[in-house]
Amino acid sequence: MTTPHPRSAIVGTGMIGAVHARAVRAAGGVLHGVLGSSAARSTQAAADLDAPHAYPDLDALLADDAVDIVHLCTPNTLHARQALSVLAAGKHLICEKPLATSVADAERVVAAARAAARLVAVPFVYRYHPMVREIRARRQVGEFGNWQLLHGSYLQDWMLPPDTATWRADPAASGPSRAFADIGSHWCDLVEWTAGVEFTEVIARLATTVAQRPMGSSASFGGPERQGAGPLERAAVSTEDAAVLLLRTGDGVLANLTVSQVSAGRKNRLWFELDGGRASAVFDQEEPERVWLGGLDGARILVRDPGQGSVAQRRLAHLPAGHAQGYADCFTAFTRDVHQVVAGEGLPDGLPTAADGLRSARLVEAVLNSAGTDTWTNVGRGALAVA
Numbered sequence: 001m002t003t004p005h006p007r008s009a010i011v012g013t014g015m016i017g018a019v020h021a022r023a024v025r026a027a028g029g030v031l032h033g034v035l036g037s038s039a040a041r042s043t044q045a046a047a048d049l050d051a052p053h054a055y056p057d058l059d060a061l062l063a064d065d066a067v068d069i070v071h072l073c074t075p076n077t078l079h080a081r082q083a084l085s086v087l088a089a090g091k092h093l094i095c096e097k098p099l100a101t102s103v104a105d106a107e108r109v110v111a112a113a114r115a116a117a118r119l120v121a122v123p124f125v126y127r128y129h130p131m132v133r134e135i136r137a138r139r140q141v142g143e144f145g146n147w148q149l150l151h152g153s154y155l156q157d158w159m160l161p162p163d164t165a166t167w168r169a170d171p172a173a174s175g176p177s178r179a180f181a182d183i184g185s186h187w188c189d190l191v192e193w194t195a196g197v198e199f200t201e202v203i204a205r206l207a208t209t210v211a212q213r214p215m216g217s218s219a220s221f222g223g224p225e226r227q228g229a230g231p232l233e234r235a236a237v238s239t240e241d242a243a244v245l246l247l248r249t250g251d252g253v254l255a256n257l258t259v260s261q262v263s264a265g266r267k268n269r270l271w272f273e274l275d276g277g278r279a280s281a282v283f284d285q286e287e288p289e290r291v292w293l294g295g296l297d298g299a300r301i302l303v304r305d306p307g308q309g310s311v312a313q314r315r316l317a318h319l320p321a322g323h324a325q326g327y328a329d330c331f332t333a334f335t336r337d338v339h340q341v342v343a344g345e346g347l348p349d350g351l352p353t354a355a356d357g358l359r360s361a362r363l364v365e366a367v368l369n370s371a372g373t374d375t376w377t378n379v380g381r382g383a384l385a386v387a
Contacts, residue, residue: 099357
């Protein structure tokens with residue numbers, strides 16, 4: 001049974017697990033427990049996050065009737081199996097993307113969520129920037145006209161050093177795609193949802209720019225701790241550092257996307273431009289307090305302001321204008337919407353669910369197939385509702 005303040009347990013003790021923990025509390029929930037890659041890591045993480053329970057394994061967590069929501073923040077290839085276990089235990093689920101590393105597994109999770117009548121939410125949290133909501137609201141009333149071109153990029157630099165050690169470089173843990181699945185998927189979700197389009201075809205090129213990397217990290221989730229302080233073994237890299245895509249919507253609108261995890265100086269630059277027949281809009285995630293709006297008579301900058309703009313924007317603009325909101329606020333708003341569903345108060349507009357996770361899996365599969373065949377590739381039909 002759920003409580004007025006839902007109790008969450010977090011599986012995974014890395015950076016994103018800590019982000020989830022902060023969001024749970026900021027959204028009015030209770031951080032009930034933590035599960036790490038071993039009993040010792042669970043105990044340490046519970047102390048670090050001030051959580052009352054440290055679980056020895058997933059079975060123990062799922063047997064705890066006090067837990068309402070499980071947050072999966074584990075390596076990608078574990079998501080589908082763990083998600084199915086969570087749903088079988090009757091818990092609601094927040095699953096870090098990807099929901100699964102194959103379309104077939106994503107479909108199984110969607111089916112299990114429906115059968116269990118439980119929420120599965122996927123943190124495509126960039127939807128929760130107030131100024132993204134402002135662009136979407138203006139699109140819904142026809143301000144931009146018919147789309148002429150959609151374009152943008154998602155650039156990072158954290159994988160540029162050849163000695164960067166992360167499980168994400170190992171396809172056994174991260175899946176067959178890295179840069180696109182990690183961050184290009186965010187761009188596609190955000191642009192499809194904001195612009196109200198569905199990408200139906202893609203042609204993609206992938207590039208691996210660093211031939212070898214250290215594989216893994218100090219611990220493998222669900223596996224043994226790594227003993228000793230010696231260097232990690234280097235291995236050939238088979239997943240992409242960069243990707244370039246040309247996409248086409250069902251209405252024939254062209255889009256292009258550049259994705260990179262090796263662009264020096266770019267920390268987390270998700271950027272898009274939507275060019276319409278009447279006006280254009282630009283959003284930059286590293287400058288989320290403002291959007292650029294263009295027209296034939298010039299351009300202007302629109303700044304987030306809870307006293308101005310659309311209802312959708314003002315719902316999320318909880319600080320006065322000029323007091324910056326950012327990524328952490330997006331995560332809190334997303335988590336608050338999850339809590340609303342768990343409390344039986346309905347599905348908030350824009351909350352990304354298992355259907356969106358399946359949609360993303362279909363896009364990743366199409367990108368990989370296109371890159372492997374050097375051809376335009378159809379994107380499998382998901383459950384995307386354009387609104």
